[in-house]
Amino acid sequence: MFNTCDFLERPFIEYMKTQMGMPVWGVGPLLPETYWKPSDSLLLPERPMKPHHWRQSNYTEDDVARWLDSKPRGSVLYVAFGSEVCPTVEEYPHLASALEESTRPFIWVIQSGSGDGYYPDGLNSKAGERGLIICGWAPQVLILSHKSTGGFLSHCGWNSTVEAIGRGVPILGWPIRGDQFYNAKLVGKHLKVGYGVCEDFTEMVKKEDIVEGIERLMGDEGVKRQAMEIGKRLEDGFPASSVAALDVLVDFIRPKTSSEVYRIV
Template identity: 60%
Template sequence: MAGEIFVLPAFGQGHLFPCIELCKLIASRSYKATLVIFSTLSSSVPSSFRQHPLIEIFDIPSPSGSDPIPMHPDSKPQMLLCLENLISTRRKQPDLPRPLCAVVDLIVIMEWTADVFNKLGIPTVGFFTSGACSAAMEYATWKAQVQDIKPGEVRSLPGLPEEMAITISDLKRRSLGPPRGHGGPPAGGELGSKPRRRGPAGPGEHPSWVDETSDSIALVINTCYDLERLFIDYLARETGKPVWAVGPLLSEQYWASGGSLVRDSKIRNRQADITEEKVIEWLDSKPRGSVLYIAFGSLVDITLEEYPQLASALEESTHPFIWVIRKDAGRKGEPEGYFPHGLDQRVGERGLIIQGWAPQLLILSHKSTGGFLSHCGWNSTVEAIGRGVPFLAWPLRGDQYYDAQLVVRYLKVGYSVSEDMGGMVKKEEMVKGIEKLMGDKEMKRRAEALGAKFEHGFPDTSMAALDAFTELIEKKSAPGQ
């Protein structure tokens, strides 16, 4: 055993799953990987992951009587105490490996844990579970001070591709409040600290990760050079640190499938609200590339007013579709949300409506799926890119706006659902976007060509980056360093 590496994800499955895959890659190089999570996330960890001989899971008890997430003020002292106890235990037992470093999620967790690791002499590595483009755009728009941009002006961002130039419309953001489950104290700060913005920086705001990673020895990002080389190189130049792309951190089954169907049931510790066999049967009955898949992830949502607009747009469209609707759709955490009653009867076999969780990897990997109406969360984005599926981008918060720009402007494998992403999206825009996406054969060819780069498995460049990462932490942990 080469040593132990801690991995600390922020709350939410979009952060947990990449950290699980990173732990597997670390363990594949004979290091012990210790995943430190809040106990609320334990049920989402696959049993096969727990059985790995070089992987350990350390649960931090979630605060009682509150949202059990790291942003809650009751969580910070509990996390820090548990971390100190864990590390102290390691140091008292000579047969346990010495922690070589901690890979820490940059959504809040880095700010909270840096002092503990610094005090105990454990190097930290900042981890972006999102992509390089979003981090680079946060940094570049802050440096360019884009808040004073004028109508009609196009402002280039030095060091980044010209396609990522900013206009005043790019500064618009929807006002949806905090994402689901991300509660916490009001904007007065945590535990008497100074006020702090949470989550990704808005256009021109100072990215909190810049200060929080000042003492980190490196940064790792859930992406690869095939997708985001220019953005990765930009971050390395600007931060003066090694920046390694070690992803996309998707399951080994995804990479091993070679472009064939991926079974979610073999990967994720969740049961879909529809059998995979029924989904496959429905998709098999549709022509290749004809199906539009609609899903907005588990943490963000369109508005209650937009849901019936979308239902009407799908009814008016002639394309087959799969629409995944959460059970609290449009209701921000309430048990019962919007459901398009009667739509299934009106569209018949042309539509498949799934309420609850759905087998997304299976749907995206099926040859009948030809488009993805998506919020452009990073996990969903790379899952679709890897299967050659183009996008109708509908970003809803934070880094999703930059992910959408990457897809639409730089990779050119998608369209925006609206020219004004700061307001309500209307039915007419949805219909126009669906028709444009599903009818663009050239875009489908570009998407398929991009996806073909991943048919042979996990990127070699990401493997090499992981090697460079382990070489650095070995060097930093050597006596005298």
């Protein structure tokens, strides 16, 4: 079983099936239940908010929604690297300088403890209302669902990648480890809904790379159209092909005795 679906990775699902010589099922993307609800429901002012100890942040969901409401459609760059990876200590100042130099509105999420406690001192005052720096947890699905969000500078973790694709948001990939490099290639080379922030990730990412990448992504109408077209495939909820794959998987297992299933596993 793979956490993907036919319309995103059919050639690769078929490749794995051929190479392994056994059934292969794409049963994803496996995302939170709220993701499959209509995106408009995430933006309602009366939306309930359950308290969680890990939702520590300097802004509430309502704060973020109001800030996004004040920005033009498709103008905001969302910058987030997930909860486990981040740029190096040396790269963080380059990112801050790039966001300062860019004229684009941005939301930058800095996770607690990332970058040895780095914080871009002075960027708040320099960017003014153009920037929103969130320290801690951020309502990512809400941000990606908002009409003002026009691009996502991401580490290309799988969940973040699929969340953006499903909302029709182009991606500027900054992979850091593991499968993120392959996800970034999927975004840029196969699906054509974004780019890498630079060509060679064995070297330090610099301000010039980031500024150029932001302008390229945010100004490319072709990539935006492609992202919207692919995003429409997830508008109706969990993919029908993945539901069918789950049904086939159940049928494959159900006739077997417990000892036969054990041998298959």
